[in-house]
Amino acid sequence: MSASGCRVRFAPSPTGYLHVGGARTALFNWLLARRSGGRFVLRIEDTDRSRHVSDSLEKILADMRWLGLEWDEGPEADGGADDAAGEGDFGPYCQSERLAIYQEHVQRLIDSGHAYYALETPEELAAMREQARAAKTDYKYRRPDPLPTAEQAQAARDAGRAVVVRLKMGDTAITVMDDILGEVTLAADQLEDFVIQKGDGWPTYHLACVVDDALMKITHVLRGQEHLMNTPKHIAIQRALGFDTPHYAHLPIIFNMSGSKMSKRDKEKALKRGEVPPEIDVHDFRVSGYLPEALLNFISLLGWSTGDDTEQITLDETTERFSVEGVGKGSAKFDRDKLLSFNTDWAAKVSEDRLLECFVDYLQVNGSPLAELPEATLRRMLELCKGFRTFPDVITKIGFAFVDDSAIEYQEKAVRKVLEKNDGAGYAALRNVVICLESLEPWTASAIEAELTKFCEANDLKLGGVAQPLRVALSGGTVSPAIFDTLELVGRERTINRIKQTMMQGSEQQ
């Protein structure tokens, strides 16, 4: 796209957390704005009060910020807006605060003969649809003739009936010029007079969206392909109102590996089956210990590619390379394995400071007491667990170092294999090594390494012969970071204590 200074928008409905599909849409819009030196507008589409979920605006803003997709205009914008509200020059940016604007435009359409009052109730409409379905014919709303007058509409309202406003569709086909899909034409007989103002006086999505895009001077609309069939309606409204039509680009839809649409439903279903629910919302990935860098990078490659063999690139590099033309037409499946791989690589790649920052966020968002650990300790944990895939792996691997000695659970399998096998060779190793450890000075990884190496030579053991028993003694299982570092981190006192505790349990059983 050669256009410069694109004004784009991301327009979520406040119905919960930000969905990954929405995040991809937000990202592409953000990318286009940054790439063209334009503005990224965040607009909240909350015209349906019945669907409103409390807190969801805050949640969406938090998710956007976590991803690093800052918006220039919109609620709590930090784009340096100089208007009173600090949101931007074309606010308000929540549709719930723009009712008068919509009603004014609806009135204009009525006055100009482009729209009319319609008196059918939802029940009547549903019955007509049902009738058509039973007769196996296509239902299409038929424009009343003559049209209800303003007086009739008022009389209906006075009688307690809700009155809607519909837009008159012309009798010519409408062609969408899509920057990804090309020309898409919808024949005139496929278009019907649709509702632009609901019975409660609020605009429908179509009207609000078009009016806002025009008033907010949006030049490019990037949205999901599920909106493709809405676009002719939007173009019709634009024409009736005398607005310019922005560029449109409909992004391919993101699916599950199973081929179904990714939805919150998946979480409920998994829960019902007693499975771990899959991450669907951005917040889910945050809680599961993914890095924003990895999620963003992975998501950017859903429907778009760098054009060469490079895949792992920063947001800045993505911005440099991104173009709407480079977006593919086909839908994409969300491959969690690949995301996991990306996360592993990003965790190994970002700076220590950044990794620490993300780790702390992970711990906090999960309400973990480990969040209170000294920074140096958290850094050490991260360093010892290098190669981890997501943050929970770190806890799994080294979390035992931060619990009470009495909380260690000894895994039966590990005890049998590492301690009891060969006439209790593991116990024997522990019994002997604990003596060396008790007097070792200083208690550092290198000193421990020297001591254990010496110990192995003296006892004709391989390192594993003592490292594994120590692992079981300290953690209850067979997995930990390098044994010397682990001992250092756990500390002498607790190391000795856990070894003795292990031996005691062993002798009880014998």
Place this chain on the structure above:
RNA sequence: GGCCCCUUCGUCUAGAGGCCUAGGACACCGGCUUUUCAUGCCGGCAACACGGGUUCGACUCCCGUAGGGGUCACCA
């Protein structure tokens, strides 16, 4: 069902008529490294949905078929 969109390895994709013996990444399989678990390194398996055209030549262009998806609300 009507309309619309889509179709390269299992998955994400590169490919814009000869560069293709179709490239990369994830997954998978095998090997190496290793005190455990990971990580890392090396190697391997694996695709142009099908059928017609057009062309000296089609993964690339056209038509059809099949399959997948979207949409048909006073929800966005």
